[in-house]
Amino acid sequence: NAGVTQTPKFQVLKTGQSMTLQCAQDMNHNSMYWYRQDPGMGLRLIYYSASEGTTDKGEVPNGYNVSRLNKREFSLRLESAAPSQTSVYFCASSEARSSSYNEQFFGPGTRLTVL
Amino acid sequence: AQSVTQPDIHITVSEGASLELRCNYSYGATPYLFWYVQSPGQGLQLLLKYFSGDTLVQGIKGFEAEFKRSQSSFNLRKPSVHWSDAAEYFCAVGYKAAGNKLTFGGGTRVLVKP
Numbered sequence: 625n626a627g628v629t630q631t632p633k634f635q636v637l638k639t640g641q642s643m644t645l646q647c648a649q650d651m652n653h654n655s656m657y658w659y660r661q662d663p664g665m666g667l668r669l670i671y672y673s674a675s676e677g678t679t680d681k682g683e684v685p686n687g688y689n690v691s692r693l694n695k696r697e698f699s700l701r702l703e704s705a706a707p708s709q710t711s712v713y714f715c716a717s718s719e720a721r722s723s724s725y726n727e728q729f730f731g732p733g734t735r736l737t738v739l
Numbered sequence: 740a741q742s743v744t745q746p747d748i749h750i751t752v753s754e755g756a757s758l759e760l761r762c763n764y765s766y767g768a769t770p771y772l773f774w775y776v777q778s779p780g781q782g783l784q785l786l787l788k789y790f791s792g793d794t795l796v797q798g799i800k801g802f803e804a805e806f807k808r809s810q811s812s813f814n815l816r817k818p819s820v821h822w823s824d825a826a827e828y829f830c831a832v833g834y835k836a837a838g839n840k841l842t843f844g845g846g847t848r849v850l851v852k853p
């Protein structure tokens with residue numbers, strides 16, 4: 625049981641290049657999330673998917689797109705990378721029981737540098 | 740909008756001494772409260788959580804936290820710090836009505852002196 629996995633672990637891009645960050649979970653969770661982590665700002669939500677087939681913007685969605693490929697996979701795409709997108713990106717997942725709040729489980733992160 | 744504040748950016752503590760990390764939140768309803776720890780170069784590990792009931796919650800690695808509704812606080816404590824506790828700690832608040840989303844504080848980096 626791998627939990628939440630992310631690829632790649634590290635990536636360096638040049639300004640204007642595009643790339644897709646991959647995330648997969650094997651816990652049969654309905655909800656998935658993408659965060660970015662910047663010094664002194666904690667983690668900020670970029671996009672989330674409450675269930676397969678739905679996606680919604682979070683706090684900082686500009687410059688990003690997401691795809692919920694199936695129940696397991698949730699990808700984050702940078703169409704034209706900018707230096708301001710240099711960050712550590714975390715994917716997370718949770719169940720979606722309506723009766724209670726559900727804990728999020730995090731992947732190991734992807735460290736992205738945009739030159 | 741909800742927010743989470745961790746007033747201390749850095750804390751240095753001697754090994755064996757006690758540790759308290761502060762967390763304050765703003766939200767109208769009762770939130771779901773979490774503390775996560777992140778070791779250098781690692782992902783986030785859940786230390787403890789508060790959903791309801793007893794306001795003093797126990798977590799892993801000897802940590803505990805107390806929910807004080809009157810102060811909108813959820814401070815994390817450990818009686819005796821070990822060198823392996825050097826890490827960054829994040830307080831987070833969840834809101835079921837907001838699609839199970841989490842709002843994080845800015846983090847507190849803990850350094851442990853020998």
